[in-house]
Amino acid sequence: MAFVEQLISNLLYGAILGSVYGLATMGLSLIFGVLRIVNVGHGAFIMVGAFIAYWMFILYGIPPLISLFLAIAVGMAIGLAIYMLVVKRLVDAPELASLLAMFAIGIFIEEFAKQIWGADYVGYSWEIGGVSMLFTEVPFTKLLAFASSIVIAAVVYVWFRKTKIGKAVRAVVEDREGATTCGIDVSRIYALSFSLGIGLTVLSGVLVTLFTPVGINVYMGGEYTLKAFVIAVLGGLASPWGAFYAGFIFGLIENGSYTLLGLIPGVEPFGLTRFLSSVVLMLVLLVKPTGLLGGE
Amino acid sequence: MLLKLEEVTKRFGGLVAVNSVSLEIDEGEKVGIVGPNGSGKTTLYNVISGVYAPDGGRIFFEGKEITNLPAHERTKLGIARTFQVPRPFGSATVRENVAIGAMFGRANAGVDEALEMADRYLEMVGIYELREKEAKLLTPLEKKLMELARALAMKPKLLLLDELLAGMNPQDINRILDLINKVKEEENIATIAMVEHLMHAITKFAERVVVMHQGSKLIEGPTMEVLNHPKVVEVYLGEKLKIG
Amino acid sequence: MRNYTPLVTLLLIYAVMIAIGQGIQGMWQPIMLVIFYIAVGQALNIFLGMTGYVNFGYVALLGVGAYGMAVALGYYTDLGLIPALTLGFILAILLAFIVSMVVGGIALRLRGAYFAIATIGVNEGIKYLILGGKIWGGSSGIVLSGILRKAYGAETMRFLSTVFADAGLIVVAILSGVITMYILNSRLGYGLIALREDEDAAKVMGINVRRYKQIAFVISCILAGLIGATAWTLKLTYVFPQDVFAINYTVEAIVIVMLGGAGTLLGPVVGGLIYALLKYYLTIAFPGMQLLILAPLLIIVILLFPEGVVGYLAKAARGTRFEKFVR
Structure with a gap:
């Protein structure tokens, strides 16, 4: 019975973490959907968010939920700067150019961060108690991360559906040329979407810290880049909503398989889980490149 | 018989781009395919050259079925094409x-x-x-x-020309038509030329014309006969004037 | 017409480098570093440069090649030196072949960006398979120095890790160049250029694009495996998963190819030279900041000089008597 209890509590944890995964992937999908640019440096922006949460907490005692606002502002500013300096010139360039440029930008951010923050693993702990449910003690911090993810995703959803500019973004995703002829300023939509995409990614980095007590490091992003691509691909790559739902599924798969792999003697389940992520990534792309959940 | 299409259909979602089209082309023949934008001509080319597999119907080349043959293998059999927008x-x-x-x-x-x-x-x-x-x-x-x-x-044994003459001046058109005729005679290439307008050029080139309309074959026959057919005149009210 | 004369330029560059390395005290190690980077660039160029597809998992092929050699020398030491070495090269090639057939077989069905995304997890995936499955020593890697010294003697071991390893790498580097030149002059090369420029049009022109991409991918990967076997396992006499799957080698290889000129013969040579020298002096001047400087450099090259140094030179040389020496 202990195993079943462990599996259930791990799945619960997976669902909670999955919400953050989903949020952390929405920016990637938004940028791909609108600009058709693959942000291969995605994880670096999550790292930036994680450090914002860390420093705000350590230096000023500001809880991560408040840092979310700072994170999205900083993220959008960084996103806009990158768009203006680099991405703008690459929207219509061959894919090779934008792939390599985003890759280089990710590395630059990591290396720049290393110069100012060092290469050590750091962490903080925000203790506000917890609640007992489904054979395990769930800290309030994780429940707050779960709730915040859903609220933020909902806000973005409403913004897309109800505001004029949100509708314009959707029009560009669906039909770039059509949108131009309808009088939509496509380059403005690009700038906004890229900026918002990076903003959401940095923001999600803040929530990620609630799950990695001592895992904040300038190279932490690589792991999330891989996970985000698995999730984005599951969700259809171009659909932020597909990504958000796929985040849950990935969280469940990851934590479920971790528990099951732990039953095999002589292996290290954490490593094998990450091996499985890359296998899943490839297989999903092979079977259904448009995503298992369809996409919009 | 060089090329034979048997009730070929191609759909995109709910849209039927090519609707049960049958077509036969002989060795060395010169055929024109005429139809307004969106009448399914380019899709027909894509189905013949193997860019898409058809959703229904069968395609034969020199008596051999090529319906599901990949594009690069069809090319080897002797199908060549140009693109409407050059690539x-x-x-x-x-x-x-x-x-x-x-x-x-x-x-x-x-x-x-x-x-x-x-x-x-x-x-x-x-x-x-x-x-x-x-x-x-x-x-x-x-x-x-x-x-x-x-x-x-x-x-090639079959040459598919996609709006090759569009945008050329009359001098170039004449030169290119002479050239195609010459090579075609020398090497016995069947040629299909696809045009949207330029009915005048088609009369100089094609022995036979197929008119496409909304994904289907509207009519087919000897060039002058078809172009003066009432059904074609109806679809191409504006184009009729250009022939004279 | 077919033109193999750029090989003259290539071999001349190698001759000069080897002469400098042998003739000037203390220059051999820097020269071998340059040749390592040239080789890494050449092997990647055969795929990335000629097809326009980005293989983010590139370093994994160096890694499995390194493991192939290490497994042969470490676990089959008793076969004797020559058989174990031969087995090492065979395993390096075989592992690289298997990985490239599996990854290519799946991922090359995908176009452009989707391919790149599929390869993102390859190096991490294999690394974590070794770590998580505790294969080939898991995180402890394979350490050969003790085994080799005991089995074949200190003298032989030193010969293996110096002269033999270096000579092996030079052979692989030159071989990569010769293969590149051959491809550029062959139907394969023309087919690859066509599919790089417009894959759909290439198909209609009669090119079996899947097969051509796969061939380029497998060649590139096997050469990478041989580089891993010589420059890492033989030279360093140890293999650790954390080292041989490190993403920075992929970055370096991409920078070298783009800097020198993707799809050219001499591009990776020029790129490797510039890169290795830059890295060497940057490491002295700004320790630990190489990547910080290289990343913006890559962006600048992509934005302003997408053809790279050799691409630019080849254009400038067009119509002059140097034309046939640059490609």
Whole structure:
């Protein structure tokens, strides 16, 4: 019975973490959907968010939920700067150019961060108690991360559906040329979407810290880049909503398989889980490149 | 019989782009396919050249079924085409572009032979002096001529021309039509030319015309007969005037 | 016409480098570093440069090649030196072949960006398979120095890790160049250029694009495996998963190819030279900041000089008597 209890509590944890995964992937999908640019440096922006949460907490005692606002502002500013300096010139360039440029930008951010923050693993702990449910003690911090993810995703959803500019973004995703002829300023939509995409990614980095007590490091992003691509691909790559739902599924798969792999003697389940992520990534792309959940 | 389509259908979502079209082309024949934008002509070409597999119907080439054959294998059998919007291999030179046609088309030439063939066909279409230029630097007209040379260098049995003459002046049109007629006679290539407008040019070129309308074959027959048919006049009210 | 004369330039550069390395005190190690980077660039160029597809998992092929050699020398030491070495090269090639057939077989069905995304997890995936499955020593890696010294003697071991390893790498580097030149002059090369420029049009021109991409991918990967076997396992006499799957080698290889000129013969040579020298002096001047400087450099090259140094030179040389020496 202990195993079943462990599996259930791990799945619960997976669902909670999955919400953050989903949020952390929405920016990637938004940028791909609108600009058709693959942000291969995605994880670096999550790292930036994680450090914002860390420093705000350590230096000023500001809880991560408040840092979310700072994170999205900083993220959008960084996103806009990158768009203006680099991405703008690459929207219509061959894919090779934008792939390599985003890759280089990710590395630059990591290396720049290393110069100012060092290469050590750091962490903080925000203790506000917890609640007992489904054979395990769930800290309030994780429940707050779960709730915040859903609220933020909902806000973005409403913004897309109800505001004029949100509708314009959707029009560009669906039909770039059509949108131009309808009088939509496509380059403005690009700038906004890229900026918002990076903003959401940095923001999600803040929530990620609630799950990695001592895992904040300038190279932490690589792991999330891989996970985000698995999730984005599951969700259809171009659909932020597909990504958000796929985040849950990935969280469940990851934590479920971790528990099951732990039953095999002589292996290290954490490593094998990450091996499985890359296998899943490839297989999903092979079977259904448009995503298992369809996409919009 | 060189090419035979049996009730070929191609859908995109709910839209039926090509609706149960049957068509037969003989060796060395000259056929025109006429139809307004959106009538399914380009889709028909894509289905013949293997860009898409049809959703229904069968395609035969020289009596052999090719319905599900990949595009590159159809090319080897002797199908070549040009594109409505030219698609040069941009960073390669004009000569290399044409040589690629000679290497991978039915001609199946080795590298040296292909480069020699490229020179010959470039001379033929009249852009030999541009052969060392990067293809992306050509003007739209030059790109079309290069595509024609590339398609001819493949030594096809069936040549599919997609709006080749659009945007050319009457002088160029006459020159290109003479050229195609000449090569066609020498090498016995069946040629299908697809046009949206330019009914005048089609009368000079095609022995037989197929008119497409909303994905279906509206009518087919000897050129002058078809173009004066009341049904065609009805669809092409504006075009009729251009013939005179 | 087919033109193999750029090989003259290539071999001349190698001759000069080897002469400098042998003739000037203390220059051999820097020269070998340059040759390592040239080789890494050449092997990647055969795929990335000629097809325009980005293989983010590139380093994994160096890694499995390194493991192939290490497994042969470490676990089959008793076969004797020559058989074990031969087995090492065979395993390096075989592992690289298997990985490239599996990854290529799946991922090359995908176009452009989707391919790149599929390869993102390859190096991490294999690394974590070794770590998580505790294969080939898991995180402890394979350490050969003790085994080799005991089995074949200190003298032989030193010969293996110096002269033999260096000579092996030079052979692989030159071989990569010769293969590149051969491809550029062959139908394969023309087919690859066509599919790089417009894959759909290439198909209609009669090119079996899947097969051509796969061939380029497998060649590139096997050469990478041989580099891993010589420059890492033989030279360093140890293999650790954390080292041989490190993403920075992929970055370095991409920078070298782009800097020198993708799809050219001499591009990776020039790129490797510039890169290795830059890295060497940057490491002295700004320790630990190489990537910080290289990343913006890559962006600048992509934005302003997408053809790279050799691409630019080849254009400038067009119509001059140097034309046939640059490609």
